[in-house]
Amino acid sequence: MEMIASRLDDLLATEGLEIRADGRAGSGAVLTMQALAAVAVANPRLHVQEWPFFSSARKGAPTRGFLRISRRPIAKASEITHPHIACLLDEGVTTTVDFAQGVPHGGIFILNTTRSPEDGARRFRLSGRVVTIDGDGIAQRFLKKPIGNISLLACLTELLPGFDQEVTQERLRWLLGRRRLPASMIEANCNLFAASLGCANIADCDEAGPTDHQPSPFPGYGDLAPGAQSRLRLSRNNLTSAYARTGYRLKFADPEGICNGCGHCIVNCPENIIEFHPDPAIGVRVTGALITQYCKLCHECIAICPKGLFTEAPLPAEGKGGSQQ
Ligand code: SF4
Ligand code: SF4
Structure with missing residues (x-):
């Protein structure tokens, strides 16, 4: 685990750390990235860029969240095509989206699933550090609905160097307040966050073939600024x-x-x-x-x-x- 922490720390100091989260509208992928961004923003040494990507429909449609964190100013303003960390909020979305696309060999994968890391790696052909957590199951206990994003946030906080769990909880409270959630729901989400800490299963796996998760031949929207893709789409x-x-x-x-x-x-x-x-x-x-x-x-x-x-x-x-x- 220390090796991963020092690698992530190196990324923060050099090229910047890139994280991508895939889910469906309503699965909380965007909130996860926003909460992490809010934690990073509280650290004056970090530069942060976060933005969501939606398709046209509302509930149930694929959504993506992008997050860049760096100790250097961030010059890029484009989609993240080769994330160092790829998060999967909802397995159902993998029928249309390759959440691991472009992740370099040895990258980090965080999955909201009941699977073990080894089973997740086999199912999605992953090579690297695989972290799984039954976020839906934990959320069912606290929120009475299966929404695994807060558990994924807890996993990310544990993984990222310098991310304090108390600060994350406080920023999460602030963010949910801004979304006008009732106080009882905010408290339930914070309890859910605390209960998720230490619940992840972790393994290093090597299940990807040489041609798996190749970047799409569609080059994305390149260096266009966030938001500019809407006009094209x-x-x-x-x-x-x-x-x-x-x-x-x-x-x-x-x-x-x-x-x-x-x-x-x-x-x-x-x-x-x-x-x-x-x-x-x-x-x-x-x-x-x-x-x-x-x-x-x-x-x-x-x-x-x-x-x-x-x-x-x-x-x-x-x-x-x-x-x-
Ligand atoms: S104006 Fe844009 S961001 Fe605001 S609710 Fe409508 S589609 Fe969403
Ligand atoms: S309406 Fe004005 S203050 Fe509100 S988000 Fe837009 S630019 Fe910022």
């Missing part, structure tokens, strides 16, 4: 607003002009529909979102805005709204 015929919760719409309101121009909503909106204009004082000023056809009410902007300027509101009786102010 978006089909004008795919009216993603159809996935929004029925009877509700996104509402943006900033009557006191408190938008601070942080741009988090712009970068995180998977549909690239946040409207803004240049502002000499704060860089950009957000004015709303073009919700009529493409807002799927994924809640990313609602969760991420530090000023709480986005909300979900019932549709007015007279009909649907368009661009929001």
